[in-house]
Amino acid sequence: MRRPVDAERLRRFMQALGPEAEKDLRLYFTGGATAVLFGWRTSTVDIDLKLEPDSDRVLRALPRLKESLEVNIELAAPDQFIPAVPGWQDRSVYIAREGRIAFYHYDLYSQALAKIERGHSLDLEDVRKMLETGLVERQELLRRFEQIEPRLHQHPAIDPVSFRKAVEELASPER
Numbered sequence: 483m484r485r486p487v488d489a490e491r492l493r494r495f496m497q498a499l500g501p502e503a504e505k506d507l508r509l510y511f512t513g514g515a516t517a518v519l520f521g522w523r524t525s526t527v528d529i530d531l532k533l534e535p536d537s538d539r540v541l542r543a544l545p546r547l548k549e550s551l552e553v554n555i556e557l558a559a560p561d562q563f564i565p566a567v568p569g570w571q572d573r574s575v576y577i578a579r580e581g582r583i584a585f586y587h588y589d590l591y592s593q594a595l596a597k598i599e600r601g602h603s604l605d606l607e608d609v610r611k612m613l614e615t616g617l618v619e620r621q622e623l624l625r626r627f628e629q630i631e632p633r634l635h636q637h638p639a640i641d642p643v644s645f646r647k648a649v650e651e652l653a654s655p656e657r
Contacts, residue, residue: 484552486525489518495529495551500580502543508534510574510588512559512596513608519577519587522611528554532561532588540583559588560596564640565633567592567626591626594618598648599640609652620653627653 485491492515499509510533511519514526533540548555561570570589577585587593594612597605612618627649634642 484554486527487515487518487529487553488525489521491551491553492518492529495547495553496578496580496583496585498547498551499540499543500583502540503537503582504539505537505582507537507540507583508571508574508586509583510534510559510586511577512588512593516587516590516593517608517611520611520615520617522608522615528556530556530558532557532559560592563596563637564592564599565630565636567595568629590617591623594623595627595630595649598652599645601648606652613652620655624649624653 487495492511509531511529511531513528513530514523515529515531517523518526544555547553560567567589570592573589573591574586575590577587579585590612594609597609609618613620613623627646631642631646634640634645
């Protein structure tokens, strides 16, 4: 079992990975890494990320960094679990550049929707923090859900009715 990842360890990961890129890339943090860097959680179990475009050299560096930095690294992003929300790249929040890698938070609306669909208590608490801090707006969250709703059939594990109900409950102004 590896140590929890705090903001300092995430920054060390970014600094160590940056020089590995041979061309300009974007790396998107999702999940706990976003929560830690925004400050509503002090640590996370792993670093979830998406790389665009793929880079063999960067992917080969991940196992080495996983060992040397004692962190868990997962290739995971909302678009693996729910339909991609249109415009997610444009809404992704820039963090920093290290070497030829530009680091971003994967679109917060996509992250919130994937967390709602997953439904775990920590995920729902993350969504509440996004709403409380104004990083995600309630009506916009519902609008983004409606953009992907016609494509939910592409993810057979999703129950569209319960997913919509969960989004509506969190997007309700009374919450």
